[in-house]
Amino acid sequence: MTDLSYDHKQHLKTLLPEPAINEIDHWIKKYPPERKRPPIIAALKVVQEHNGNYLTEELMQAVGEYLDVPQIAVFEVATFYSMFHLDKVGKHVISVCNNISCSLRGADNVIEQLQNRLNIKLGETTDDGLYTIKTVECMAACGGAPMLEVDKVYFENLTEEKVDQILSDIAALEIAKQKKPADLSAEVKK
């Protein structure tokens, strides 16, 4: 008999560092062991973060194998939820809310300013691959409107100065990072 045994967990392990795999395993433990699908969202988020903010077909396939779920189950989740990017995006994704409360408090000005400063339109990525700007629906921070999110961090009560400050902070961190790797999200949060 031909041995068809296959370590379905191996593929993802070759694509991700160990801490990321451990993080996925941590999520798996939250759900009944016979249920394979509940950690899909969390696993895709971990994978996306480790792949420069976007998912590839190979990564989605590897997640499916790792969790022992059909490929289509992973693909359905990846295409349904707005936080997953299936195309290459910038290292830092700037998401601006332009729903009601933010629009009432000047979200359009924030969008305009970002487009001008970064010289890209909504949905585009800068040539250096550092920034993508996009609009998102309400992020539940309307008391601090207008607001935006960079990677994992909310910035509220935006003014022209504040938006400029955010951009120069990210730029400064990027320069520092080239010298010494550091976790941006932790630093920006201050």
Next chain:
Amino acid sequence: MANEVCFRTLHLDEPWSLEAYESVGGYSALKKIVAGELGYEKIIDELKLSALRGRGGAGFPTGLKWSFMPRNMPGQKYVVCNSDEGEPGTFKDRDILRFNPHQLIEGMIIAGYVMNATVGYNYMRGEFYEPFERMEKALQEARDRNYLGEKILGSDICFELHNHMGAGAYICGEETALIESLEGKKGQPRFKPPFPANYGVFGRPTNVNNTESYASVPVILENSGQWFLDLGKPNNGGTKIFSVSGHVANPGNFEIGLGTSFKDLLAMAGGMLGGKKLKAVIPGGSSSPILPAETMMQLTMDYDAIGKAGSMLGSGAVIVLDETTCMVNLAAITAHFYYEESCGQCTPCREGTGWMSRVIHRILNGQGRADDLDNLDRVASNIMGRTICALGDAAAMPIKGFLKHYRHEFEYMIEHKRSIVAE
């Protein structure tokens, strides 16, 4: 009469810590249960008496919902918290999660005891990284003190609570979509019945409540159902967190008694921004129909009063609009939102939200036609009541509201190709 319930730790340093929560009486309701002084029947009775109504938007009586759970049914049952806050204008659950996470945890443990469930999930929206970290830390503190886990405080009660995160989908705030999402699928709502109390997470009996609802429970049990009821008004018990945003001087969350006048709430939020004139208010999140200033200034903020005026209290998201607001523009933002967030499962909603959004944007861009408004109203009517979940209604109701009160602004724009509101 402010910050007495969900925000009762707000005045303290590090209000999210276990010490802060215990210093205001936190976990004492759980201790009473452990000591055998508070049975599950008594808890449900107190909740019914308190007239606590679902804080997520539907306003369903929480005590009644809890009583539907088949506590004696063998096998696992689940307690699920809906922290998928996303109704435009709403930002209260984020603050409960960030500033008073232990009260939510205690509320969910108590629910677990009442329903005989040993596992809970707190479903937070995917963008809530900061609240997630607070919650994770709070869960660890609670586990370390044996408020969570096996044989809680030496009793026979066991309860484990997990944080779960979404990934960006408004529809997951609908409880059956949330359950689908928790199971790792697309967040597409299920047919009801069966209701989650019979067939929920993993096909097991499940109780889903909003963050603010669970977090209200410990305080009700520490005091009494009557005490909570008296904070509000009959059939509208307690305080409620109102998220006030838009054209006010000091936007923010205000936890005040139900039945407080809108006038007072507006004053608490610092009044109108820049002293401008109030034009209208969206009283309960973007799916609630807009109400003109004259109506709002006469109203009290509670489920019954707002409902009687033709709108709804919803999640308590109060969006204040001044005289410079163009209603066509606002309708366009609203219609686009529901178009964007429709899960695509039911044809009337999937197609109808797109039609509404395109027609309003056509008007906004100076291409409106004479029969557009009748069409809009017709499309909205044809969505209502014809979809699996309430998103269809939530998309249609505000559009009908804009047309009912501000039809002349749409007509003006169709005719003159510009807004009636002078810049």
